[in-house]
Amino acid sequence: MLEAESIHILREVVAEFQRPVMLYSIGKDSSVMVRLAQKAFYPGKIPFPLLHIDTTYKFREMIEFRDRFTAEIGARLIVHTNWKAIEEGANPFRLGTSKCCGLLKTRSLLDALAEGGYDAAFGGARRDEEKSRAKERIYSFRDSFGQWDPKNQRPELWNLFNARVDKGESIRVFPLSNWTELDVWQYIYLENIPIVPLYFAKERDMVVRGNTLIPVEQDIPLLPGERTEKVMCRMRSLGCSPCTGAIRSEADTVPKIIEEMMLFRRSERENRVIDHDQEGSMELKKREGYF
Amino acid sequence: MTSTTPVTVTDIESFLRQNEEKELLRFSTAGSVDDGKSTLIGRLLYDSKGVYEDQLASVRKVSVNQTSGPLDFALLTDGLRAEREQGITIDVAYRYFSTPKRKFIIADTPGHEQYTRNMATGASTANLAIILVDARHGVLPQSRRHAFIAALLGIQHMVVAVNKMDLVDFSEEVFENIRQEFDGFVAQFQVPDLHFIPISALHGDNVVEKSDRMPWFTGESLLHYLETVHIASDRNLTEMRFPVQYVIRPNLDFRGYGGQVASGVIRPGDTVMVLPSGRTTRVKAIATYDGNLSRAFPPMSVTVTLEDEIDISRGDMLVHPTHAPHVAKQLDARMVWMSHTPLDPGRPYLVKHTTQVVRAGVRAIRYKVNVNTLEKEPATRLELNEIGAVVIETHRPLFFDPYKRNRATGSFILIDPISNETVGAGMITGREPREAQLKSTLLDGLTFENSRVSPPERASRYGHHAATIWLEGNPELAFVVERKLFDRGCLVHVLADEKDAFILAELAKISNAAGMITICSVRPEDAAERERASRLVGADQFLEVDAASLSGNLDRAAEEICSLLEKRGVLAGEGDFAQGGGI
Numbered sequence: 027m028l029e030a031e032s033i034h035i036l037r038e039v040v041a042e043f044q045r046p047v048m049l050y051s052i053g054k055d056s057s058v059m060v061r062l063a064q065k066a067f068y069p070g071k072i073p074f075p076l077l078h079i080d081t082t083y084k085f086r087e088m089i090e091f092r093d094r095f096t097a098e099i100g101a102r103l104i105v106h107t108n109w110k111a112i113e114e115g116a117n118p119f120r121l122g123t124s125k126c127c128g129l130l131k132t133r134s135l136l137d138a139l140a141e142g143g144y145d146a147a148f149g150g151a152r153r154d155e156e157k158s159r160a161k162e163r164i165y166s167f168r169d170s171f172g173q174w175d176p177k178n179q180r181p182e183l184w185n186l187f188n189a190r191v192d193k194g195e196s197i198r199v200f201p202l203s204n205w206t207e208l209d210v211w212q213y214i215y216l217e218n219i220p221i222v223p224l225y226f227a228k229e230r231d232m233v234v235r236g237n238t239l240i241p242v243e244q245d246i247p248l249l250p251g252e253r254t255e256k257v258m259c260r261m262r263s264l265g266c267s268p269c270t271g272a273i274r275s276e277a278d279t280v281p282k283i284i285e286e287m288m289l290f291r292r293s294e295r296e297n298r299v300i301d302h303d304q305e306g307s308m309e310l311k312k313r314e315g316y317f
Numbered sequence: 318m319t320s321t322t323p324v325t326v327t328d329i330e331s332f333l334r335q336n337e338e339k340e341l342l343r344f345s346t347a348g349s350v351d352d353g354k355s356t357l358i359g360r361l362l363y364d365s366k367g368v369y370e371d372q373l374a375s376v377r378k379v380s381v382n383q384t385s386g387p388l389d390f391a392l393l394t395d396g397l398r399a400e401r402e403q404g405i406t407i408d409v410a411y412r413y414f415s416t417p418k419r420k421f422i423i424a425d426t427p428g429h430e431q432y433t434r435n436m437a438t439g440a441s442t443a444n445l446a447i448i449l450v451d452a453r454h455g456v457l458p459q460s461r462r463h464a465f466i467a468a469l470l471g472i473q474h475m476v477v478a479v480n481k482m483d484l485v486d487f488s489e490e491v492f493e494n495i496r497q498e499f500d501g502f503v504a505q506f507q508v509p510d511l512h513f514i515p516i517s518a519l520h521g522d523n524v525v526e527k528s529d530r531m532p533w534f535t536g537e538s539l540l541h542y543l544e545t546v547h548i549a550s551d552r553n554l555t556e557m558r559f560p561v562q563y564v565i566r567p568n569l570d571f572r573g574y575g576g577q578v579a580s581g582v583i584r585p586g587d588t589v590m591v592l593p594s595g596r597t598t599r600v601k602a603i604a605t606y607d608g609n610l611s612r613a614f615p616p617m618s619v620t621v622t623l624e625d626e627i628d629i630s631r632g633d634m635l636v637h638p639t640h641a642p643h644v645a646k647q648l649d650a651r652m653v654w655m656s657h658t659p660l661d662p663g664r665p666y667l668v669k670h671t672t673q674v675v676r677a678g679v680r681a682i683r684y685k686v687n688v689n690t691l692e693k694e695p696a697t698r699l700e701l702n703e704i705g706a707v708v709i710e711t712h713r714p715l716f717f718d719p720y721k722r723n724r725a726t727g728s729f730i731l732i733d734p735i736s737n738e739t740v741g742a743g744m745i746t747g748r749e750p751r752e753a754q755l756k757s758t759l760l761d762g763l764t765f766e767n768s769r770v771s772p773p774e775r776a777s778r779y780g781h782h783a784a785t786i787w788l789e790g791n792p793e794l795a796f797v798v799e800r801k802l803f804d805r806g807c808l809v810h811v812l813a814d815e816k817d818a819f820i821l822a823e824l825a826k827i828s829n830a831a832g833m834i835t836i837c838s839v840r841p842e843d844a845a846e847r848e849r850a851s852r853l854v855g856a857d858q859f860l861e862v863d864a865a866s867l868s869g870n871l872d873r874a875a876e877e878i879c880s881l882l883e884k885r886g887v888l889a890g891e892g893d894f895a896q897g898g899g900i
Contacts, residue, residue: 027341027616028341029618030577030616030617030618031616031618033577033618034562034577034616034618037562037563037575037576037618038562038563038672040563041562041563041631041672064606065605065606065607066575066618067563067565067567067575068565068604068605068606068620069565069567069571069573069604070565070566070567070571071567153411153413154412154413160410160411160412161408161409161410161411179408180738180739181434181435181437181438181655181739181742182438182739183437183438183441183442183728183730183739183742184441184442184724184725184728184730185442185577185725186669186670186728186729186730187669188669188730188732188737188738188739190667190732190734190737191737192737203411204411204413204422206413206415208336208415212333212336212337215333216333216337281329281330281333282329284329284333285329
């Protein structure tokens with residue numbers, strides 16, 4: 027039923043927009059979204075490109091997976107990076123996560139969408155992830171500056187989506203709106219969908235900081251007394267390596283992950299540092315154009 | 318989900334299988350500002366263990382500055398900053414939880430007066446509505462409005478949760494009074510399944526567990542009802558409707574039609590008719606990524622391939638020819654107005670209906686409904702949050718069913734082509750309003766009565782009476798009949814219209830006035846025009862023939878029509894016409 031609804035949304039957008047694109051974050055939700063797109067247009071290929079906003083702070087395993095996976099399914103991949111900001115020294119250690127995200131993710135995304143002239147962009151966000159997302163429409167309208175106005179959303183009735191935009195305006199589309207985290211994992215398991223190995227537990231080099239495990243991947247500045255150690259762990263969600271904490275885990279298969287999830291009962295975003303910067307932080311980011 | 322003991326991997330697998338087969342219930346909640354709706358939802362999420370620990374932790378952090386007791390469940394659901402500041406929910410928020418029996422999606426809609434449009438939005442996809450009533454205040458105008466909108470949007474199951482029972486000493490009398498008052502009000506419109514449950518959302522009475530503080534209440538708890546209410550038969554599985562959403566043509570060998578089954582069941586081998594062309598063919602396969610299927614039903618998204626190469630595009634619809642929908646450019650609908658700019662009958666709009674977007678206008682506003690009294694009031698426009706009955710005229714025909722029969726083909730949205738706003742939500746009540754049916758365009762100003770040549774004189778001269786043969790579903794047969802009658806010396810001609818049967822009846826009336834036999838060849842989906850045509854031409858010279866009821870052999874079928882005409886006296890024996898007289 028959720029699958030049917032998502033396929034309906036994917037087809038509707040492709041039928042009614044000129045230049046759709048799919049935001050591909052390499053995470054598990056993206057993997058599910060890509061599979062749904064394969065199903066929606068089968069036996070044809072996915073009729074739009076996948077766009078990855080690369081902050082250059084992604085895990086190496088993510089990039090490897092991205093390149094292999096998209097090649098295997100014959101999808102067109104576009105990678106966009108805000109090189110200007112990086113050359114000017116944007117990084118999470120110097121700027122703090124909030125400003126860094128603003129430049130390397132939000133700004134970069136808006137630039138990429140504008141450069142490509144895309145009038146519709148699919149994103150893998152789910153309404154159960156975070157409070158402000160619970161109110162986001164499936165078709166989320168953005169003005170010509172890419173901004174979201176939560177007070178002025180179009181009413182969305184039945185499965186009749188209003189696809190009208192003026193030149194320069196666009197929509198973000200969330201085909202997984204009604205999926206829960208459990209639905210996503212279940213689908214990955216039953217459909218045998220490939221995901222980045224970082225989701226599975228294994229011994230990894232980590233910096234242990236309070237309750238957070240920080241992967242040793244980029245040149246992360248260590249605090250006095252800190253050192254790296256081998257920890258059996260996995261990622262619950264994938265972002266940039268300096269801002270994604272790992273959790274201690276033995277779960278090395280999808281069923282074990284689901285089991286762990288059911289027992290842990292901690293929201294998957296807990297280990298994404300960015301949501302905790304400010305109260306209502308996700309809503310602020312979204313108003314500015316973040317997915 | 319609720320187990321706290323470690324589960325083994327094999328258990329997980331059976332759990333997943335079980336979870337995949339779980340039925341999904343979508344429900345909307347509506348209540349006035351202080352009815353405790355958010356608290357109820359928080360309670361459902363919390364008690365069904367659907368709230369993750371860290372989300373709870375963040376609620377605890379925020380509620381320090383508030384005055385509302387130990388744990389404010391409402392903060393779980395009130396997502397947006399503005400709302401947190403105002404302390405009321407102002408938009409539709411969707412919430413998810415599941416129990417071992419079912420999965421649930423809650424559309425939490427605001428109770429405040431100015432947000433009727435959000436309530437309609439939340440109700441549009443719901444199977445069930447929970448109406449919250451504050452036990453201390455009884456049935457308020459808002460409660461009535463919520464019930465009316467839920468019924469208007471075709472929700473089959475309604476639960477009135479009488480909340481804050483703890484503040485009225487769990488009084489049975491209070492509950493019964495509210496039940497009676499609500500029952501009386503709801504009797505005015507149709508709600509197939511109506512339930513009442515006394516609860517205290519704050520303390521959890523009768524929400525998940527049955528409360529022992531209201532022993533007089535013999536029903537089940539709210540969650541128990543949500544888990545068990547029967548919704549499987551709410552779907553329309555009889556009339557197949559497959560709106561073509563997207564044509565999938567990866568190479569020259571494959572041409573498939575992607576879409577979501579709106580109603581009914583479609584199987585390979587089925588004879589299907591394509592609207593609007595009226596062409597029929599058969600389903601070759603139902604192709605999916607996971608292999609071909611032996612059937613598809615709502616809400617499946619599939620790809621259908623057909624036996625014949627027919628020109629089909631987005632917006633067309635596949636149906637079974639025996640159960641065709643209405644096809645018309647004019648229709649009656651209930652409308653919820655959703656824009657700050659009022660409905661203006663002079664203005665062009667766009668209608669989005671199934672997978673079609675067509676230009677449209679609002680021809681008339683019949684009345685608006687006062688949602689507090691349910692009385693109909695005259696109106697020249699509809700304002701934001703008003704509900705009215707309107708006549709819509711579209712530039713191309715829509716293929717539709719009344720909303721009551723089919724939510725998917727009976728609903729539409731109205732879009733302002735300038736602002737691009739979604740301005741209204743429509744629920745089709747029927748086709749072509751009566752006044753419009755009788756109104757003739759061609760015949761305006763034409764009179765036939767002053768002729769000095771009478772119909773009997775014409776019949777006598779031509780050797781037959783004037784008649785209109787309304788032939789559905791076989792254009793070829795129409796021409797065979799024409800030839801046959803012509804060879805018998807009749808004044809006869811065929812009118813065939815590929816696009817719209819609307820005008821045929823009027824042309825037939827003119828030809829009949831001239832004494833001719835007119836064969837109107839119409840597509841089956843224009844069957845709805847028949848009644849109007851019969852009235853216009855006059856039932857005494859109107860003969861309707863369903864090609865499907867005749868011989869499959871064209872020649873024999875034509876003979877059958879001729880003998881029908883003889884039986885009706887149109888082609889009566891020679892000499893009969895000297896005396897004149899009707900058929």
